[in-house]
Amino acid sequence: MDTATYATKHVFAFEEGNGKDKKLLGGKGANLCEMTQIGLNVPPGFVISTAACLEYLDSPTRALPAGLIDEVHAQMKALEVKTGKGFGNPEDPLLVSVRSGSAMSMPGMMDTILNLGLNTATLQGLIRQTGDPRFGYDAYRRFIQLFGKVALGVADSLFDAEFEAVKEQAHVKDDVGLSAADLEEISERFLKVIEAHTGKPFPEDPFDQLEIAIKAVFNSWMGKRAVDYRRQFNITTDMAHGTAVNVVTMVFGNRGNDSGTGVAFTRNPANGENKLFGEYLTNAQGEDVVAGIRTPKPIDRLKNEMPEMARQLDELRDKLESHYREIQDFEFTIERGQLYCLQTRNGKMNAQAMVRTSVEMEREGLISKQEALLRIKPDLLEQMLFPRLDPTIRAEAVAQGLPASPGAASGIAVFDADRAEQMGKELGQKVILVREETKPEDIHGFFASEGILTSRGGKTSHAAVVARGMGKPCVAGAEGIVVDVNRREAYVGESSFREGQVITIDGTTGKVYLGAIPTVEPDFTPELNTLLSWADEVARLKVLANADTPDDARRALKYGARGIGLARTERMFNDPARLPIVIEMIVADTPEQRQAALDLLLPLQRADFRELFEVMSPNPVTIRLLDPPIHEFLPDEHQLERELAELHRLGETTRGMVVLAGTMSLIHASDRARVELDTMRRMVDPALVEEAIAKKETMLRKVRVLYETNPMLGHRGVRLGITFPEIYQMQIRAILEAAAECGRRGIEVHPQMMVPQVCTVEELKKVKSYVDTIHEEIQQRYGHPVPFKFGTMIEVVRACMRAESLAEVAEFFSFGTNDLTQATFSFSREDAENKFLPLYNQSTILHDNPFEVLDVKGVGKLMKLAVEWGRTTRPDMPISICGEHGGHPSSIAFCHEAGLDYVSCSGPRVPVARLAAAHAVMAQQGAA
Numbered sequence: 016m017d018t019a020t021y022a023t024k025h026v027f028a029f030e031e032g033n034g035k036d037k038k039l040l041g042g043k044g045a046n047l048c049e050m051t052q053i054g055l056n057v058p059p060g061f062v063i064s065t066a067a068c069l070e071y072l073d074s075p076t077r078a079l080p081a082g083l084i085d086e087v088h089a090q091m092k093a094l095e096v097k098t099g100k101g102f103g104n105p106e107d108p109l110l111v112s113v114r115s116g117s118a119m120s121m122p123g124m125m126d127t128i129l130n131l132g133l134n135t136a137t138l139q140g141l142i143r144q145t146g147d148p149r150f151g152y153d154a155y156r157r158f159i160q161l162f163g164k165v166a167l168g169v170a171d172s173l174f175d176a177e178f179e180a181v182k183e184q185a186h187v188k189d190d191v192g193l194s195a196a197d198l199e200e201i202s203e204r205f206l207k208v209i210e211a212h213t214g215k216p217f218p219e220d221p222f223d224q225l226e227i228a229i230k231a232v233f234n235s236w237m238g239k240r241a242v243d244y245r246r247q248f249n250i251t252t253d254m255a256h257g258t259a260v261n262v263v264t265m266v267f268g269n270r271g272n273d274s275g276t277g278v279a280f281t282r283n284p285a286n287g288e289n290k291l292f293g294e295y296l297t298n299a300q301g302e303d304v305v306a307g308i309r310t311p312k313p314i315d316r317l318k319n320e321m322p323e324m325a326r327q328l329d330e331l332r333d334k335l336e337s338h339y340r341e342i343q344d345f346e347f348t349i350e351r352g353q354l355y356c357l358q359t360r361n362g363k364m365n366a367q368a369m370v371r372t373s374v375e376m377e378r379e380g381l382i383s384k385q386e387a388l389l390r391i392k393p394d395l396l397e398q399m400l401f402p403r404l405d406p407t408i409r410a411e412a413v414a415q416g417l418p419a420s421p422g423a424a425s426g427i428a429v430f431d432a433d434r435a436e437q438m439g440k441e442l443g444q445k446v447i448l449v450r451e452e453t454k455p456e457d458i459h460g461f462f463a464s465e466g467i468l469t470s471r472g473g474k475t476s477h478a479a480v481v482a483r484g485m486g487k488p489c490v491a492g493a494e495g496i497v498v499d500v501n502r503r504e505a506y507v508g509e510s511s512f513r514e515g516q517v518i519t520i521d522g523t524t525g526k527v528y529l530g531a532i533p534t535v536e537p538d539f540t541p542e543l544n545t546l547l548s549w550a551d552e553v554a555r556l557k558v559l560a561n562a563d564t565p566d567d568a569r570r571a572l573k574y575g576a577r578g579i580g581l582a583r584t585e586r587m588f589n590d591p592a593r594l595p596i597v598i599e600m601i602v603a604d605t606p607e608q609r610q611a612a613l614d615l616l617l618p619l620q621r622a623d624f625r626e627l628f629e630v631m632s633p634n635p636v637t638i639r640l641l642d643p644p645i646h647e648f649l650p651d652e653h654q655l656e657r658e659l660a661e662l663h664r665l666g667e668t669t670r671g672m673v674v675l676a677g678t679m680s681l682i683h684a685s686d687r688a689r690v691e692l693d694t695m696r697r698m699v700d701p702a703l704v705e706e707a708i709a710k711k712e713t714m715l716r717k718v719r720v721l722y723e724t725n726p727m728l729g730h731r732g733v734r735l736g737i738t739f740p741e742i743y744q745m746q747i748r749a750i751l752e753a754a755a756e757c758g759r760r761g762i763e764v765h766p767q768m769m770v771p772q773v774c775t776v777e778e779l780k781k782v783k784s785y786v787d788t789i790h791e792e793i794q795q796r797y798g799h800p801v802p803f804k805f806g807t808m809i810e811v812v813r814a815c816m817r818a819e820s821l822a823e824v825a826e827f828f829s830f831g832t833n834d835l836t837q838a839t840f841s842f843s844r845e846d847a848e849n850k851f852l853p854l855y856n857q858s859t860i861l862h863d864n865p866f867e868v869l870d871v872k873g874v875g876k877l878m879k880l881a882v883e884w885g886r887t888t889r890p891d892m893p894i895s896i897c898g899e900h901g902g903h904p905s906s907i908a909f910c911h912e913a914g915l916d917y918v919s920c921s922g923p924r925v926p927v928a929r930l931a932a933a934h935a936v937m938a939q940q941g942a943a
């Protein structure tokens with residue numbers, strides 16, 4: 016057919032339609048055409064295009080496009096020729112199904128009408144022809160109900176009521192028990208229901224039926240269910256516009272025991288196994304399998320029941336796969352020993368199955384390595400790396416929060432951090448820490464818990480950030496839950512759970528369950544390794560990991576990280592044993608006091624670094640010098656005030672008791688009274704209380720002195736390293752000594768020191784001068800060279816502007832895109848995400864959350880400038896990204912284009928990033 020005719024046509028026979036044109040023919044229609052054209056046994060039929068649908072919906076009176084009905088008539092004629100039957104012909108009636116189908120599969124679209132073309136006359140023909148009145152009336156009552164419901168809008172419940180009434184009258188429980196006469200009576204009652212509802216008799220003319228049905232399918236595109244669905248899942252008019260209508264000759268799976276119907280996947284969608292997977296029913300129509308009226312049988316059984324059909328089904332499976340080169344999810348019907356394929360589409364699979372089938376299809380020669388890689392969306396891989404809920408267990412969630420940190424965990428609910436530590440660490444129980452929200456002082460509770468659940472806060476709340484850092488599951492902001500810490504109980508709607516009761520959280524979906532649900536451990540399958548090794552061959556960007564502890568580092572290596580791109584030293588301070596020393600270091604009044612605290616920290620940090628180096632050897636380890644705002648380490652001011660008030664009350668009580676005891680001893684003047692007085696004095700020593708008060712007051716004073724209006728823009732990063740040089744010097748020493756010790760033991764190490772928050776080269780020069788002095792001293796002491804690299808984070812706008820000058824001192828750059836995004840937008844992340852960003856996104860003032868998706872146009876522009884200017888000074892300078900964006904596919908694509916050398920992301924994102932880095936190359940090649 017020439018393209019001009021094709022463009023003006025509205026209706027396409029399965030032999031004519033372009034199977035690649037899903038936009039025009041819908042997914043179902045395009046594949047019916049494609050299958051017909053490659054010789055699969057599809058019942059004859061035709062597709063009315065989505066373009067016709069749009070024209071219809073756009074016309075002011077909702078009229079079908081001119082000429083459409085003529086095309087339909089012509090196609091029906093052709094169907095009559097192909098089938099040898101007649102539409103509306105009582106001698107040998109042609110029956111069809113009318114099925115909707117848009118470019119995207121979309122529940123909520125119109126249901127399918129089966130057996131269209133039946134009326135009082137053709138029904139008798141069907142009965143005569145099949146010699147089976149029961150079959151005839153069964154088909155009839157199904158048609159009337161479907162047509163009534165779908166095309167005429169009659170409520171299902173009205174039909175159900177009649178159906179049940181007849182069943183009762185006939186004393187049968189199952190539909191199969193109904194006789195032909197029962198079904199006839201049902202049909203008659205259904206016709207009356209329709210007449211009562213529409214005020215008109217049921218349309219007898221098959222062409223009237225067809226036209227009404229076509230219009231109903233078109234109208235369903237704008238139906239509430241469909242519109243809501245498209246909004247919910249962001250289906251734009253680009254992706255699917257209008258629905259097609261498929262008119263398909265009926266085939267009957269309910270013609271006896273040599274007939275049946277089923278659905279199957281060409282491979283197992285749960286694990287990827289290369290074996291037909293599906294279910295079928297004998298003597299049943301398609302809708303029965305889905306409706307769940309009878310329990311279907313596993314497809315394996317077909318070999319025994321209908322061996323020839325099983326053989327043909329295998330053949331169909333092979334043909335589908337070798338043609339589509341993708342796992343297919345298809346529907347089939349067997350009518351008296353004839354196998355028909357009624358639908359196919361690409362099968363939806365979980366991550367494990369996607370990976371396995373990718374690798375196996377490449378080995379089978381079905382697809383190339385590149386295609387194997389492109390089949391998988393990088394984000395999908397993350398699913399494989401966390402424990403997840405056993406998918407075979409059905410459970411009802413009691414609350415829905417935000418999926419704040421992926422993975423699933425069960426444990427007993429505990430409502431404060433101390434209890435969590437006690438139950439978790441001391442008693443060895445699995446606990447889930449449940450809080451309204453968490454604070455830095457809850458950190459010990461995190462360590463002791465399997466997972467964290469909060470009823471308030473977002474994806475960047477303290478709970479979410481810390482849990483992600485630790486790789487523990489977290490559901491945040493589960494607002495349906497009311498936490499009552501004092502009663503150690505939480506309320507969820509009608510139900511509640513107390514401390515000690517088991518709950519399950521799924522941080523991947525944000526769902527919360529009562530009771531224990533088993534989890535499946537993640538496994539890094541051999542197939543995933545193979546697939547990722549292919550990705551590495553293609554990718555140019557290297558992938559490193561953000562890892563703060565040796566455990567993180569080991570995990571990152573397992574995921575294929577080629578080094579550590581960011582180790583945050585402050586995370587090492589979060590240990591409850593170290594925190595007091597760190598606080599000492601910060602609040603010290605004199606350099607001597609500070610040095611005393613630092614002397615305690617030095618050996619601890621040195622040991623931290625040595626272990627990191629050992630684990631990662633011979634890969635590079637990039638250590639960022641201390642960065643966070645100091646208030647993150649200090650006790651909360653209000654908390655301190657409350658504690659002080661309590662101490663004062665306690666002081667009064669103790670003083671009162673001492674006075675009381677003194678008076679008593681005077682009155683009684685007995686030895687016994689004196690002894691009692693002494694005991695009491697020992698027990699409630701006001702001096703002790705006073706000492707405690709003095710300590711707290713000092714701390715409160717210091718906390719107030721150190722208070723900052725804007726800590727994120729305040730005394731942090733290199734600024735801290737310059738005002739308190741001892742702190743950075745301690746860290747530099749710890750790094751270099753650890754490296755020297757490894758060197759002495761023959762372990763290859765590549766330490767990289769990275770300075771945060773730099774805005775001018777003078778800061779870098781200052782820190783570099785500490786490094787040089789300490790480095791020289793250590794080399795002399797150890798008597799062998801200690802290699803290192805010195806670089807800077809680029810996370811301040813001015814740093815981008817001054818990249819050319821920074822590169823004189825910095826040997827490498829790493830973009831800290833979290834801070835750089837805050838600085839570029841002048842948005843504080845917490846405030847933005849909690850207050851105005853959602854509205855900005857909704858109203859598309861900003862399309863994405865720039866903290867999740869790198870803002871290529873603004874932040875990216877700055878990055879490109881910094882890359883260009885940095886390399887003007889130092890042409891071969893390694894440049895990377897270590898912000899959260901470093902693990903997100905679209906941002907990785909940008910980093911590839913911008914000429915970065917590597918990305919660094921959290922361990923579990925490493926596989927995602929490896930695949931995304933390969934995709935970036937292929938996308939660029941594809942574009943070129």
Ligand code: ADP
Pocket residue numbers: 058111112114115126127129263264265266267300301302305346347348357358
């Ligand atoms: P859905 O999109 O809900 O799967 P379908 O259009 O595929 O709807 O149809 C619903 C059921 O009816 C399926 O089981 C399908 O196989 C069956 N069906 C559709 N058309 C025919 C037909 N012409 N002959 C026999 N069964 C059919």
Ligand code: MG
Pocket residue numbers: 124125126127
């Ligand atoms: Mg449907």
Ligand code: MG
Pocket residue numbers: 346358
């Ligand atoms: Mg279907």
